[in-house]
Amino acid sequence: MRKKLYRLYRGIYKSFGPQHWWPARTRFEIIVGAILTQNTAWTNVEKAIANLAKAKLLAPRSLKDIKKKRLACLIKPSGYYNIKAERLKSFVNFLYKRYGGSLKKMFSQDVQNLREELLGVKGLGKETVDSILLYAGKRPIFVVDAYTKRILSRHNIISDDKDYDSIQRLFMDNLPSDQSLFGEYHALLVRLAKDICKKIPKCNLCPVKKIL
DNA sequence: GCCCAGGGGGCTC
């Protein structure tokens, strides 16, 4: 298994090179992006984030103070804007209630405790929380998404009925606990899916095999 | 016009 995972990584890395995720200027922007990108194309998220930046809202305090309705209006391009405004609000409320609004304090918490706490925030599921921990918190936590599942099962590395936790364990038990490796690996899987695996429902002859 | 996107919650059975 270890070898399979390394082979896949080397193959994709060779084709695409380092991805340098997450594309954002601050940790808070990463968190906002992680929530906004839920089931949404990144190009739409960029527009929403640009609106927030223009309105000087890419900081916990200002996001906490803004009215939900106006927030929803600003993030409209990212879709699900009412729900996502609610989710951004519930995150900053959590941040203030639990850590006095300090991301520094939040990220100095033990990673497993923090993971449980964040999963308790309404609107933050496993993928969103793990993205936050990995890319904003620089913790070695592997992010599993639909692409990861699809690619691994197409390449017969896993069966297609595996759940989030077991896939995450697969990576974390078989690879060194390295934040930058996990970050690149996940980003490369997304890149790969976007480039070639997209819209091929069940393809055992996926072109990816050629690069492995 | 149709399909999907870097999900998650709530409901039903």
Place this chain on the structure above:
DNA sequence: GAGCCCCATGGG
């Protein structure tokens, strides 16, 4: 615990 529905915009 699996299976469904809802949320919603924009690009291909």
